Amino acid sequence: xxxxxxxxxxxxxxxxxxxxxxxxxxxxxxxxxxxxxxxxxxxxxxxxxxxxxxxxxxxxxxxxxxxxxxxxxxxxxxxxxxxxxxxxxxxxxxxxxxxxxx
Amino acid sequence: xxxxxxxxxxxxxxxxxxxxxxxxxxxxxxxxxxxxxxxxxxxxxxxxxxxxxxxxxxxxxxxxxxxxxxxxxxxxxxxxxxxxxxxxxxxxxxxxxxxxxxxxxxxxxxxxxxxxxxxxxxxxxxxxxxxxxxxxxxxxxxxxxxxxxxxxxxxxxxxxxxxxxxxxxxxxxxxxxxxxxxxxxxxxxxxxxxxxxxxxxxxxxxxxxxxxxxxxxxxxxxxxxxxxxxxxxxxxxxxxxxxxxxxxxxxxxxxxxxxxxxxxxxxxxxxxxxxxxxxxxxxxxxxxxxxxxxxxxxxxxxxxxxxxxxxxxxxxxxxxxxxxxxxxxxxxxxxxxxxxxxxxxxxxxxxxxxxxxxxxxxxxxxxxxxxxxxxxxxxxxxxxxxxxxxxxxxxxxxxxxxxxxxxxxxxxxxxxxxxxxxxxxxxxxxxxxxxxxxxxxxxxxxxxxxxxxxxxxxxxxxxxxxxxxxxxxxxxxxxxxxxxxxxxxxxxxxxxxxxxxxxxxxxxxxxxxxxxxxxxxxxxxxxxxxxxxxxxxxxxxxxxxxxxxxxxxxxxxxxx
Numbered sequence: 012x013x014x015x016x017x018x019x020x021x022x023x024x025x026x027x028x029x030x031x032x033x034x035x036x037x038x039x040x041x042x043x044x045x046x047x048x049x050x051x052x053x054x055x056x057x058x059x060x061x062x063x064x065x066x067x068x069x070x071x072x073x074x075x076x077x078x079x080x081x082x083x084x085x086x087x088x089x090x091x092x093x094x095x096x097x098x099x100x101x102x103x104x105x106x107x108x109x110x111x112x113x
Numbered sequence: 114x115x116x117x118x119x120x121x122x123x124x125x126x127x128x129x130x131x132x133x134x135x136x137x138x139x140x141x142x143x144x145x146x147x148x149x150x151x152x153x154x155x156x157x158x159x160x161x162x163x164x165x166x167x168x169x170x171x172x173x174x175x176x177x178x179x180x181x182x183x184x185x186x187x188x189x190x191x192x193x194x195x196x197x198x199x200x201x202x203x204x205x206x207x208x209x210x211x212x213x214x215x216x217x218x219x220x221x222x223x224x225x226x227x228x229x230x231x232x233x234x235x236x237x238x239x240x241x242x243x244x245x246x247x248x249x250x251x252x253x254x255x256x257x258x259x260x261x262x263x264x265x266x267x268x269x270x271x272x273x274x275x276x277x278x279x280x281x282x283x284x285x286x287x288x289x290x291x292x293x294x295x296x297x298x299x300x301x302x303x304x305x306x307x308x309x310x311x312x313x314x315x316x317x318x319x320x321x322x323x324x325x326x327x328x329x330x331x332x333x334x335x336x337x338x339x340x341x342x343x344x345x346x347x348x349x350x351x352x353x354x355x356x357x358x359x360x361x362x363x364x365x366x367x368x369x370x371x372x373x374x375x376x377x378x379x380x381x382x383x384x385x386x387x388x389x390x391x392x393x394x395x396x397x398x399x400x401x402x403x404x405x406x407x408x409x410x411x412x413x414x415x416x417x418x419x420x421x422x423x424x425x426x427x428x429x430x431x432x433x434x435x436x437x438x439x440x441x442x443x444x445x446x447x448x449x450x451x452x453x454x455x456x457x458x459x460x461x462x463x464x465x466x467x468x469x470x471x472x473x474x475x476x477x478x479x480x481x482x483x484x485x486x487x488x489x490x491x492x493x494x495x496x497x498x499x500x501x502x503x504x505x506x507x508x509x510x511x512x513x514x515x516x517x518x519x520x521x522x523x524x525x526x527x528x529x530x531x532x533x534x535x536x537x538x539x540x541x542x543x544x545x546x547x548x549x550x551x552x553x554x555x556x557x558x559x560x561x562x563x564x565x566x567x568x569x570x571x572x573x574x575x576x577x578x579x580x581x582x583x584x585x586x587x588x589x590x591x592x593x594x595x596x597x598x599x600x601x602x603x604x605x606x607x608x609x610x611x612x613x614x615x616x617x618x619x620x621x622x623x624x625x626x627x628x629x630x631x632x633x634x635x636x637x638x639x640x641x642x643x644x645x646x647x648x649x650x651x652x653x654x655x656x657x658x659x660x661x662x663x664x665x666x667x668x669x670x671x672x673x
Contacts, residue, residue: 036249037237037241037247037249040241041241044241044242048242080425081422081425081426084421084422085422087421087422088420088422089246090245090246090266
């Protein structure tokens with residue numbers, strides 16, 4: 012977590028990113044490396060294989076700041092990232108997981 | 114895929130065969146335990162000439178020299194552990210300058226990965242942030258897809274380095290190969306959006322004070338002629354980044370030369386006045402823009418780049434076009450009105466007359482500018498020029514009459530001292546018909562001095578012009594200008610005898626300081642085939658001017 016206070020953190024607008032990726036060791040490192048080198052905190056991550064397991068879906072919960080546009084473009088450039096979709100914080104994927112973090 | 118009689122081949126033999134099929138004829142590297150199967154297979158190749166570097170970074174920069182001179186992906190090899198870590202700087206350098214490179218590294222056998230085995234390092238993890246893409250190969254079979262794909266990725270879109278890490282047991286694994294994949298080549302790109310071309314053309318047609326801003330992408334795309342044609346049709350004064358030098362001949366009437374930290378006053382002042390900036394294959398690097406808020410403050414921006422993530426990254430473009438800059442320029446050319454811009458060209462001419470690049474000593478070969486001019490006077494545009502990094506690099510960028518794309522090979526983004534000489538060796542290997550001149554400094558040359566023996570061994574036509582000021586000149590200059598003249602750790606106390614050092618490595622050398630007629634000595638040295646070191650002492654207090662102080666706006670230049 013970054014150094015923001017809880018109140019500041021809650022005040023930030025969040026965004027949910029949905030990535031379709033090739034499913035192999037290393038894909039996650041490629042994705043999160045783009046965030047960590049920019050000191051751009053990823054608040055939550057969820058990954059599961061899709062269908063036959065050839066591909067996976069990565070869900071990321073991130074703070075919405077002025078760099079997000081550039082972040083999405085950088086993620087789209089990764090060879091193993093097939094598609095990136097951007098959702099608002101109201102997306103329920105992480106909301107439904109909250110009971111596991113009580 | 115092409116069908117041939119099935120063969121039993123090891124992973125190592127498959128790698129070599131795929132490189133041969135890819136058209137690789139020269140590669141550079143250093144063997145070691147974890148890549149010995151590939152070297153064993155390489156020893157049987159009649160097509161590939163392996164150049165034995167003396168440090169993996171040198172091998173990486175030789176491959177870069179080949180790639181920068183030709184535009185085609187080039188290959189370097191290293192073993193696991195320190196071999197791979199030594200290669201990293203050359204890979205990172207290729208990433209920042211968008212150079213197509215395929216680096217092949219040996220890795221410990223799969224069963225030992227993750228055990229801290231001898232010479233094991235996480236090459237895959239280390240190379241993620243400095244490659245365009247990377248692979249850890251899991252089986253010999255995978256090589257048939259991965260190697261062509263590595264070349265395709267390196268060459269496609271915005272070029273860049275790709276690393277393929279191959280465990281030793283994968284190199285030794287024998288499989289049946291019946292079909293061979295097609296060699297990897299650059300993907301075709303979708304055509305640029307027509308409405309954006311029209312919007313850009315309209316902005317160019319409406320502009321009163323436009324400037325064309327060319328970056329390295331123009332060279333990579335082979336679009337230099339199209340860029341010059343656009344400039345001529347629409348009468349666009351043209352600036353170039355360090356990476357784009359040579360795209361427009363520096364003595365072209367529309368050329369304003371290099372912009373930015375060490376650009377001429379007239380160049381940065383013209384940018385300050387322009388009302389439209391047409392950025393082509395340029396990424397608004399901080400050394401080019403200075404303080405971004407003060408860069409072209411009155412200008413609208415048209416930005417053309419093959420990499421969509423460059424659009425709006427530093428400066429928001431009024432029209433941003435993602436596409437191959439050559440293709441975009443071809444479409445833009447007929448859509449742009451012929452224009453004269455008489456008033457604007459007169460204003461630019463006035464700025465050029467009042468604030469030209471000052472090159473004191475240009476007629477005296479014992480000064481930095483004079484030495485560079487004297488070298489140029491001995492050569493024609495067929496010569497290739499490489500540099501190391503520092504004052505000498507900026508002086509050459511300012512003063513050498515570069516007129517040909519790919520004539521100029523320099524480490525721009527990463528600014529790696531030690532780049533110049535091995536890159537020159539690579540360029541000379543790729544294009545043996547050319548004379549390759551490497552301008553270097555006494556700081557930079559020592560960072561890959563061991564490659565002198567490679568130059569001697571290969572007999573490459575590389576001339577190293579060593580500008581020796583007995584200091585780390587650009588550090589010395591910054592300490593002088595911005596750190597109260599507290600000169601620290603930038604003056605060398607011990608100084609090698611570079612002529613004897615070169616001769617010790619088997620490279621002929623001359624000392625211009627001792628020559629009665631330095632021009633004649635220089636001409637004779639440059640005309641002698643094979644590697645040669647030309648040593649020239651220069652004054653420690655010489656500065657690269659003008660200079661935009663770090664963090665300042667480009668119009669606030671010191672000196673010049």
